[in-house]
Structure formats: C-alpha cells, structure tokens
Amino acid sequence: MAQSLPQKITVPLEVNGEARQVEIRPADTLLYVLRSHLGLTGAKPGCLNGDCGACSVMVNDTVYKSCIMLAVEVAGSKVTTIEGLKDAPIQEAFIKNFAFQCGYCTPGFIMNCQALLKNHPHPTYEVIKEWLASNICRCTCYEEIEAAVMSVMKGERP
Numbered sequence: 110m111a112q113s114l115p116q117k118i119t120v121p122l123e124v125n126g127e128a129r130q131v132e133i134r135p136a137d138t139l140l141y142v143l144r145s146h147l148g149l150t151g152a153k154p155g156c157l158n159g160d161c162g163a164c165s166v167m168v169n170d171t172v173y174k175s176c177i178m179l180a181v182e183v184a185g186s187k188v189t190t191i192e193g194l195k196d197a198p199i200q201e202a203f204i205k206n207f208a209f210q211c212g213y214c215t216p217g218f219i220m221n222c223q224a225l226l227k228n229h230p231h232p233t234y235e236v237i238k239e240w241l242a243s244n245i246c247r248c249t250c251y252e253e254i255e256a257a258v259m260s261v262m263k264g265e266r267p
C-alpha cells in the first residue's frame with residue numbers, strides 16, 4: 110500500500126548567515142519558501158521554469174535558479190540571497206554603471222555576477238558573456254551589466 114507524504118516538515122536552513130527553521134511542504138520551492146516563509150522578496154518570480162534567472166540565489170558558492178529547486182534540497186547548505194549582498198562591490202557597481210532599468214531582473218543578475226566573480230576572479234569577456242547568458246533582461250541593459258562586472262574586476266570603487 111502506498112504511503113502518504115507528510116503534510117509539513119521542519120527544515121533547517123542557513124540563509125544570509127542566519128540559522129532558520131521553516132515548516133514547509135516537501136514540494137515547496139526554495140523561491141516560495143524564501144519569499145513566503147522568510148520574507149526575503151529580493152529573488153523574483155519570473156518565468157518559474159528555469160529560463161529567466163530572476164529568482165537566482167547562491168547555494169554555497171554556486172548560483173541556482175530557486176524556482177526549480179526544492180527548499181528541502183538545501184537543508185544544511187549556505188543560502189545567499191540578494192539581501193545578503195548589501196555591501197558587496199557588485200551592488201555598487203550596478204548603480205554606478207546604470208546596469209538596470211525597471212530593476213526586476215537585477216537581483217538575479219547581481220547574484221549571477223557575484224557567483225561569476227567568485228568562480229572566475231579574472232574572467233575574459235567571452236566568459237562574462239557566456240555566464241550572463243543564463244539570465245534575461247527585458248529592458249536590454251546587458252552592456253552596462255558587463256561594464257559593472259568589469260569595474261569590480263578592475264577594483265574600481267564608486
């Protein structure tokens with residue numbers, strides 16, 4: 110006889126350096142839990158199928174699309190959202206380079222750029238292009254986003 114899944118489970122998460130416990134359904138996505146249970150609304154729902162990157166967060170040092178990841182998968186891992194990057198140079202570089210227009214895609218792009226700089230401290234232009242291809246901006250400010258990454262690489266401060 111098939112066993113039924115538990116309605117709710119308690120999952121320990123470490124988000125932006127803070128230990129949290131959340132009571133969730135096994136099928137809840139990380140994006141849903143961040144926004145609805147933890148009040149972290151920086152990661153945005155866009156396509157909800159892994160294409161646009163608006164929901165990007167970092168798990169340990171790897172960037173993931175939180176709309177297609179279950180919250181239970183990250184139990185015990187370090188999750189960083191845009192709220193956890195408030196003093197990161199890449200945030201300031203986005204402002205200095207006007208690397209956004211409406212801003213909806215911006216948290217996802219910043220998370221992706223932060224992961225890029227962690228994994229490739231001196232990326233070539235081709236690597237930057239390839240890395241940014243996983244996120245979509247409908248306002249088309251890709252050149253300014255690339256300029257923001259370059260300015261952080263060069264150690265420029267606003």
Ligand code: FES
Nearest residue numbers: 155156157162176
């Ligand atoms: S909302 Fe997650 S990739 Fe688009």
Ligand code: FES
Nearest residue numbers: 210212246247248
């Ligand atoms: S700034 Fe508007 S979607 Fe990217």
